[in-house]
Amino acid sequence: MSDGRVRANVRPGATVSVVQKADQATGRLTKGVVAQLLTNSPTHPHGIKVRLTSGVVGRVKTVHDEPAPSG
Template sequence: MNGQNRKDIKIGALVDIVLKKDQRTGKLTRGHVKKILTNSQFHPHGIKVMLEEEDQVGRVQIIAE
């Protein structure tokens, strides 16, 4: 599942995000969602979240299940 719909993302879910510094390379970082930062229900580049691990912030690319 991609991370464009807010309703698909839950607190504690395992996700792959792209950090701001990695947007050019597309390198993904895996972690658990601590906080959902995007208020809108849909975002074409992915919903922005904060991970529990080191409070990293990025846009969800993949929701791991």
């Protein structure tokens, strides 16, 4: 697993775990596939903000090394 605070680690099509704004207090993670990167800076202390293919927007906590599911 890679660090979600570094933009170079996060690519469209990657499988990631994100925390949504509403879940920040609980730290609940949502797993999905990156559709779009929303953070432009090379790093962010709370995680790179992304939009998943499901439409969920959140900050990446971990980037999974497993390949993204096809389909």
